[in-house]
Amino acid sequence: MNSKYIILILAVLVIISAYMFTPKGNYETLQIAGSTSVQPVVEKLVDKFQETHPNVHINVQGGGSGLGIRTVNQGIVQIGMSSEQLAPEDTTGLTAYQIGKDGIVIAVNNANPVNNLTTDELREIFSGNITNWNQLGGPNEEIHVIVRESGSGTMQSFQNLVMGQTKIEKNAIVQSSTESVKQAVKQDPGAIGFISLVNLDSNVKALKVNRVYPSQDTISNGSYTLQRPFTLLVKGQPEGITREFIDWVLSPEGQAIVKQTKVVPVNATT
C-alpha cells in the first residue's frame, strides 16, 4: 500500500526534474505576437523558415496590433506584428520592418448590384447618413453596417483611411473577427463591411473604391487607396536569430511567400 504511493511520488519527481533539467541550449526560441491580420502571413513564413532552421523554435500568437506593440516594448516577445499605420510615438525605441502592404476591401453581399463607391459615399454610409441602397443606385434595401471591435487593427485603419474625424454610427453591428464579418455579409443582402484583402473570397463581393478594384497590382501601384502596411517590430536593433529571420523575410525568397498570401510585398525598410 505505502510502497505504491512512494513509487507514484518518485515518478512525479522524476518527470518534473526531467522537465526542469532538460538542456535547452540545443535550440533557440523566437516569440512573435500581435495583429491577427498579419498572423497568417507570418505563420506561412515561419513554416518555410523552419525547413532550413530546424533548431529554432518559433511561436506565433495573435492578440491584436496593440498587444504586439506593447509586448515587444516590454520585452515579452522578440518580434511584434502590427497592421496599422504607426504613429512615431508608438514606435519610440522600436525598429519597424515593413514586410508588405494589405488592402482593406469593402465587402457587400454577392446579390448587391452596386459596384462602385467613392470614399465620400463610404464615409456617409458608415456614419449613418446614407441608410438605404437606393440612395446609391441599388435596390430599396436598408443598409446594415458591420464593423469590427474598437482596437482592431483593421477597424483603426478603416477609421484613419476613410472616416478621418467622422465617427462611425453607433448602431453598427460589431463582429469580433474578419471571418464573422464575412459570414454576416454573405447572409445579408443589405450588409456592408470591411475585410482584409488576404481574406477575400467568393463568399462576398468586393467593391471598387473611387473606381479602382482592389488587387495586388492596384495596391502595389498605389491607385487603390485603402491600404495599410504590415510591419514587424523589434526592440532596439535585432540580433541573432531575430535578425536572421527578418533578413530572410525581406529577402526575395521570403517576399515570394508573402506574395502567395495575397499580401503585396515591399522590399524596403521603413
Added chain:
Amino acid sequence: MKDRLGEFLIEKGLFITAISSVVIILLIIVFIFSEGLPAMESYGFLNFIFGSTWDPSSGQYGILPMIVGSMGITLLALIFSVPLSLLCAIFMAEIAPKTVRKIMKPVIETLAGIPSVVYGFFGLIVLVPLMRTYFGGTGFSMLTASIILTVMILPTIVSVSEDSIRSVPSEYKEASLALGATHWQTIKNVIFPAAVPGVITAIILGMGRAIGETLAVIMVAGNVAQFPSSIMDPVRALTSNIALEMGYATGMHYSALFATAIVLFMLIMILLVIANYFHYKKKINVGGGYL
C-alpha cells in the same frame, strides 16, 4: 499512534483542499478589484454604472447599456427555458416510461456538453438569417442571443430539477394517490411544490450560465453598446464587452474592462442573494422539502 497521525494528516489535508477553492476565489476577487477600482475612482462610480455612452477612444466609459443588455438577454432566455425545461423535467421524472427516459437523459446531457462556440456558430449561420427574414433588421439581436442561450441552459435546468423531483419521498406521492388524487393533481399539488427548492437551485445554475456566457453571445448579439429599444435590437453583454476589447486595451480602458468585471460580479452576487432568499423561503413553506 500511527492511526492518529494518519487521521490528523487526512483531516488537515481535506481542510487544505476545501479551503483552497475559497482562497482561489478570494485571490481572483482581490485581483479584479485592484485592477478595476482605479477606473471606477477616476471616472466616478455612478458615472460608470449609469453612463449611457461607451466610447473608449473618446474616454467615455458608461456601461448601463451593457447592464441592460446582459439582464435583457438573461431574462428572456429564462422566460423561454424555464417553462420548457420544467415541463420536460416533470415528464422525465414522473411520466416517461423507463426506456424513453433512458434515451432522453443522455441526449439532454449531450446538449450540455456541446462547446459554446458551436452554439454560436450555429446561431450565426442558421438563426441570424432566419431572424432577419422573419423579423427584419440585421438578424443580430437580443432575441437571437436569448434563443441560443435558451438551448444552452436547458440541459442544466432539466437535469437538476429532474433530480430534485425524483428525490421527493415516494410516501408523499403514495399518500396523495391513496387519497384519490389523479396523477396530474399529485404532480401539481404535491410533488412539484415539494421539489421547488431544488427547482430554484436549477434555475439559479441556468441563470449563472446565461449571464456568464460570452462566446456564443458575441457571435449573435450584434455587440452594439446602445440601449435596445425592442428585443429585436442588437445589444452588447457585459461579458462580450470584456472579451471584445481585452486584447487591445491599455491604461484607463484596460482598467475600465476590469471594472466591467466588478459590475458583472456584483450583478451575479445580487441575483444569487435574491434566488437564495426564495430558495430559503420556499423551503420553510413546504416543511418537509428535502433539497
